[in-house]
Amino acid sequence: MTRAGDGLPIKSPTEVGMSSSRLSAIERVIERGIKAGGYPGASVVVGRKGAAVFEKGFGKLSWSESSTAVDAQRTIYDVASLTKVVGTTTAIMILFDEKKIGLDDPVVNYIPTFGGGDKDKVTIRQLLTHTSGLPAGRDIWRIAQTPLEARALVLSTPLEGRPGAQYIYSDLGADVLGLIVEVVAGEPLDKFLTRRVFEPLGMNETMFRPADSLRSRIAPTEVTPPRGYPLRGEVHDENAYALGGVAGHAGLFSTAADLSVFAQMMLNGGEYNGVQIISKPTVELFTSRAFGHRALGWDTAEGDYGSGRFLGPTAYGHTGFTGTSMWIDPEREMFVILLTNRVHAARALRPAKVISDVRADLSDAAVLSVLDGPKLASGSRRFRADREVGWNPPPPRASRRRHGSSRHHTIASATSRSRASSAHKSSSAKKATARKSTKKRR
Incomplete structure (x- = not known):
């Protein structure tokens, strides 16, 4: 070993x-x-x-x-929504273990500004199962000028459905969970996770907002994001960035x-x-x-x-x-x-x-x-990657009645397309002539 x-x-x-x-x-x-x-x-x-x-x-x-x-x-990679489980959910589990929160406690017990109407009924359990009624997301990054404003927008977001009635995968729900952790723990989410999870486990390469000194080891993400510059070592998700780089739904690197x-x-x-x-x-x-x-x-x-x-x-x-x-x-x-x-x-x-x-x-x-x-049930053992279905499909063919012939744009080389060009045109012309003597089919 x-x-x-x-x-x-x-x-x-x-x-x-x-x-x-x-x-x-x-x-x-x-x-x-x-x-x-x-x-x-x-x-x-x-x-x-x-x-x-x-x-x-x-x-x-x-x-x-x-x-x-x-x-x-x-x-080091930006792990995106793995933040929800490696970070936020783990923090909630620790606080639940310590009996500092209850799964069926209303969120307003911890964050009164979250409430109003049906939002008073939303529980921690519902946030965890994405059944709180909160929408999937909101373009907070377009509105907020500071992380404090972004947090206020998260908490003021109206419900899209009745609490507990339906499943809506929600980044905002995870953000609210992260804010609950901060209120109950009395420290920022990233500090809590470093102290209670990452350092004890020796996860020294796991963090929010990685230092500039780590940039050369970090895989880049978006090249042309709304921020206007290529991203490397800065959280890819725009709302997480608006929240200061530390959010319940994204921001973790590992x-x-x-x-x-x-x-x-x-x-x-x-x-x-x-x-x-x-x-x-x-x-x-x-x-x-x-x-x-x-x-x-x-x-x-x-x-x-x-x-x-x-x-x-x-x-x-x-x-x-x-x-x-x-x-x-x-x-x-x-x-x-x-x-x-x-x-x-x-x-x-x-x-x-x-x-x-x-x-x-x-x-x-x-x-x-x-x-x-355990033994597996019988069935196909073929891998999807061996078939590459839908990975690089050609665009839909243009109507030959209008355009004469269709062009195929695939990952094949331009050289191959050039060699096939004359034969393809000849074939298209012959087919067009043949179609003139037949009835149209739908």
């Missing part, structure tokens, strides 16, 4: 009941995503039974030829190696390396389904949202808009982490489809590598 820096110990797949040859499919899947233009690089860690069995960086931090290669231990320690802590029932962060009953409560496919703060594996087809019935996790995901399967004592910066000048026509398929394939490849776990 060897140790991977400050991350988990490393073991061979065979030591933890996994197949090395099956795990190798991960490399093909991730590299196909890069080749298709979905993201310039990726960081992956698969862990099982307390150790990392697959830990690797792929590609580079950006598309530039001179860019640094991705390192699973050193490359490495795959650091997140592997967090995932193992969750698998251990809230404990890692002798340090108890959360109680085991609280981990079980918060990661069990509470409303549809949602747990408390966490999502659960339902064959969708990048979780793949084969994770167990108790598996849980989350995804992030920048191209990140974390899935944890207690039944198999396994986790899968993927970090990318797919929002950085993606070359694929549909980068969202690329990352969705790659996330799912990564999870499937990991589960299919387990040799001593």
Whole structure:
């Protein structure tokens, strides 16, 4: 056994009941995503039974030829909505353990300015399950001039639905949870998490608002954001930026190696390396389904949202808009982490489809590598990345009746299109002549 820096110990797949040859499919899947233009690089860690069995960086931090290669231990990514679970939900779990909050407590008990009308009825549980009635989001960044104004706008946002009646995935709900943490803990969210979670776990590369000295190790995100300059080391999400870079829904930066320690802590029932962060009953409560496919703060594996087809019935996790995901399967004592910066000048026509398929394939490849776990139901073992359906589709053909012939814009080289041009025109002309003698079909 060897140790991977400050991350988990490393073991061979065979030591933890996994197949090395099956795990190798991960490399093909991730590299196909890069080749298709979905993201310039990726960081992956698969862990099982307390150790990392697959830990690797792929590609580079950006598309530039001179860019640094991705390192699973050193490359820092903007993890986007993984902030909701690694940060905000974890803080709520700690305060719940300490009986400083109750899940069915109204939010107005802690933040009176949140209330008014049905908002008086919104509970912490409803914020965690995205059933508070708050809308998905609001363009706070267009209005607020300061983080204080942004916070006030979050709290004054009117409900879109009746509390507890429907599921609306809401960044604003996570922001309210973050503000509750600050009120109850008596310190900023980032300070609380550093003191109570990241430092005790040795997650030294996990933080909000990373220092400028770390810039060279941080994967860039948006090239032309509303802020007017390329982003690197500054939170990608505009509302999180308006809130000062620390928000309940986004703002956290981390490495795959650091997140592997967090995932193992969750698998251990809230404990890692002798340090108890959360109680085991609280981990079980918060990661069990509470409303549809949602747990408390966490999502659960339902064959969708990048979780793949084969994770167990108790598996849980989350995804992030920048191209990140974390899935944890207690039944198999396994986790899968993927970090990318797919929002950085993606070359694929549909980068969202690329990352969705790659996330799912990564999870499937990991589960299919387990040799001593629960048996899988019969079904296709093919990977989505091998088919690349919808990744770089040609545009719809123009009407030949109006334009003579259609042009195909694919990732094929301009040279190939040029060579085919004369033959294509000739064929189109012949087909046009033939159509004149036939009836139109609809």
